[in-house]
Amino acid sequence: MTFSASSPVSFVRTAVDTEIARFIERRRTQLLEIGSELAPAVDALEAMLSGGKRLRPAFCYWGWRGAGGDDVAEIHRAAASLEFLQACALIHDDVIDNSDTRRGLPAAHKRLADLHAAEGWRGAPEAFGRGAAILIGDLCLAWSEDLYQASGLELEALHAGRTPFDAMRTEVMAGQYLDMLEQVREGGDVEATLRVMHYKAAKYTVERPLHMGAALAGRFDDLAGVYTAYGLPLGVAFQLRDDVLGVFGDPEQTGKPAGDDLREGKRTLIVAETLERSGAAARARFLRHLGDPALDGDAVAWMRGVAEESGALAACERRIDDYVGKATAALESGLLDDAARSPLADLVVAATDRKY
Amino acid sequence: MTFSASSPVSFVRTAVDTEIARFIERRRTQLLEIGSELAPAVDALEAMLSGGKRLRPAFCYWGWRGAGGDDVAEIHRAAASLEFLQACALIHDDVIDNSDTRRGLPAAHKRLADLHAAEGWRGAPEAFGRGAAILIGDLCLAWSEDLYQASGLELEALHAGRTPFDAMRTEVMAGQYLDMLEQVREGGDVEATLRVMHYKAAKYTVERPLHMGAALAGRFDDLAGVYTAYGLPLGVAFQLRDDVLGVFGDPEQTGKPAGDDLREGKRTLIVAETLERSGAAARARFLRHLGDPALDGDAVAWMRGVAEESGALAACERRIDDYVGKATAALESGLLDDAARSPLADLVVAATDRKY
Known part of the structure; x- marks a missing residue:
């Protein structure tokens, strides 16, 4: 599906992309404080969150506007949270189907398996890649909720x-x-x-x-x-x-x-x-x-x-x-x-x- | 770790077990309405949620009591939500480590692989078991949040x-x-x-x-x-x-x-x-x-x-x-x-x- 640059959908996409990038940067800092070795995991997560059609956020956003909501950053963030849920679904789906590519790029489990092979670590690269991708997908699912809750919308x-x-x-x-x-x-x-x-x-x-x-x-x-x-x-x-x-x-x-x-x-x-x-x-x-x-x-x-x-x-x-x-x-x-x-x-x- | 039946920890365990069982029963109904073939997945999820030490809920509960909170069902439910997070961690961990048993019982992926083999379905039982366990763990992670939010505690x-x-x-x-x-x-x-x-x-x-x-x-x-x-x-x-x-x-x-x-x-x-x-x-x-x-x-x-x-x-x-x-x-x-x-x-x- 392609949208013209001026379409109401590409407008949502730009706003959602901005919120996703901001959120990942904050979380990257938190993860790298835990351990700098987490960098490749965050990179794989970020790659899965780039380039999607942002269809679910677009429907969430226009569902809000159709209900009389204003165009505010809070709804961009709440809508963007759905992309993290989708990223979890895609990352885990690629593990389940053993699909090595996603949107023409290496799937998350493939990226981490390649890292394992390049570093010459112990054991099978595929098993490491699969395990890492399961955890990265879990992070996406947890972060989906975090971004939703931190959107700034009223608690009610x-x-x-x-x-x-x-x-x-x-x-x-x-x-x-x-x-x-x-x-x-x-x-x-x-x-x-x-x-x-x-x-x-x-x-x-x-x-x-x-x-x-x-x-x-x-x-x-x-x-x-x-x-x-x-x-x-x-x-x-x-x-x-x-x-x-x-x-x-x-x-x-x-x-x-x-x-x-x-x-x-x-x-x-x-x-x-x-x-x-x-x-x-x-x-x-x-x-x-x-x-x-x-x-x-x-x-x-x-x-x-x-x-x-x-x-x-x-x-x-x-x-x-x-x-x-x-x-x-x-x-x-x-x-x-x-x-x-x-x-x-x-x-x-x-x-x-x-x-x- | 074992606790006597009258200990403050076993008391929390009983309350938490009750809330977990109630929550799963409600969700089982919802899932079986989607499709009766989901029954084995709910059974595997339920098995992973039985018999744990409930350590994290115990610390959450006593953390609340130590802060002056009363012994109410709302905190039992919020504390119980941590067991669903833990169930996700265990189910996914068993897939990552390829461990076939958990607390002496078959791991979730093993149960579903056994079902696949018994039914004579197409493909490798292990791959099916792994895929199903990834999804069941994801459900546990999502449900952890749902139970927390539905605990009845004030939104603030x-x-x-x-x-x-x-x-x-x-x-x-x-x-x-x-x-x-x-x-x-x-x-x-x-x-x-x-x-x-x-x-x-x-x-x-x-x-x-x-x-x-x-x-x-x-x-x-x-x-x-x-x-x-x-x-x-x-x-x-x-x-x-x-x-x-x-x-x-x-x-x-x-x-x-x-x-x-x-x-x-x-x-x-x-x-x-x-x-x-x-x-x-x-x-x-x-x-x-x-x-x-x-x-x-x-x-x-x-x-x-x-x-x-x-x-x-x-x-x-x-x-x-x-x-x-x-x-x-x-x-x-x-x-x-x-x-x-x-x-x-x-x-x-x-x-x-x-x-x-």
Whole structure:
């Protein structure tokens, strides 16, 4: 997803980046007082916190503005706290999936494993990298709370914001666990995949951050329904767009090799739809290719063909259109502050209108 | 460490156990609504939260009472939140160390790996167990905060308690990282080992929980110094007693095989003292044995002999005595509420007077 420099989203990103950098610098000082050997751990943490899309902070911020909140540094900080939660999720996810890269850079566990190897320390570099990354992710999770609490918002507001914040953390971890389970059980039918998307993408990325913004502004009770009506379909549509791009995306646009999700064997909705809509022979061959790290261009082209001819691609696109319509309609609510209506509409387009 | 049923510590344990059980039951309901397949994850989490010594809650509780706080359910809940933080540390530590047992029961990652194997799921059971345990530990860390915030204490009190609570989490993770670093660098001289003990044991287990109790009662400013003077030496003495027992402990008393820490290769202070006080030949042989999983009784006896004859054991015992004296002296402060003086003195004895 790319945003123009002047968009309401890139504005949030700049403000959030500033708060993240300030917070890390203060914590770096504290950690280096404990031990200068902690520097590589802070560097790895900082690297994971740079360059994200800041989607969750953007929804939290516009959830607050939609509830009539002002543009103040306190909400930038509270919104920025969600990036530390996300950093924990990404760092731990990379350990769980044993993925060595993240946004084209070495994953946290890989950085620390490389340090171990370069220093010639005892034992296996991978084990050290994994252990260090677990601890760095834990730090991110603890710091997420610290930044939230130190945002400078009123204590009553912070207390009100806890309900969605707590739910969000439990739900994303539960969603990750269910996702892991779907992978190993080779389940991943349409229904199970939608449930994982509901928790990992729709609630975690869109709905709960909006709820937090509303709750922090003291407007959870009247706005939660509006934000749910907007956030759940948008979150699923956003993830679906990502999934379609993972199969059909142009490497020049996505920055990933063609058919990357197929090579990784991800049990996405388009895969589930393809399997449910194909005959036994095509399904068996599709499953043989799925997750093959040596998948070549011909096989990717064949798999794309099956996804298209089975009607799976069209089903996904219909679903995206349908959900985009629902999310957009929810913005007509008179409860929303006008300041947020157009930015929230922009976010729908930005999240779902990417081409392949 | 064992406490009599009527001790002020076992009293805290019972109250804390009740709050932990209540909290988990509420969360279990929430998780099972997300997906019934989450049941084994909640079971593993619950198992890790049963049977601990509840040391950190005890120090938090008596820190509060020493500051004049009443015996109310709110402080039981706030104190219980520290057990969820500790559960995260233990679950992740077992993954990092690849330890399959904890308190004689399967570690969380082992339980989930066993489930994977029993169900015949795809992929390596160990990788699934590790991934699941990372997520379960993350849940514990998030829930620690949730229980703290839902304790029912005044928002101003909770805000004041954050300073030590935040510091505690950063320090324990930094301490774990430094500990991991000492193991792989084969460093672990006396000074480096004392630094890890300072963060992982003294501050995390004793000083910060006491600080939290004082801060929650609005008495951090005047009591922090007293609790530091009591807590830091006591924390190191407690860890030292554990380390000495790890080498000299009677299996019938400790529940672990004789010389277990030697077999695991732990870089404890008694090991550091032994290495610094031995000649080159003895040091080389000691290092060859250290961490040998097949270490036999004769080798353990020889290593114990070196630790004793080098003066390392006596040095550790002197240090324990010295620190116990300092911790006990700190309790004479007139700032402490009398209700806590005798329980805090009992805790010194309970933590350091275990025999081998």
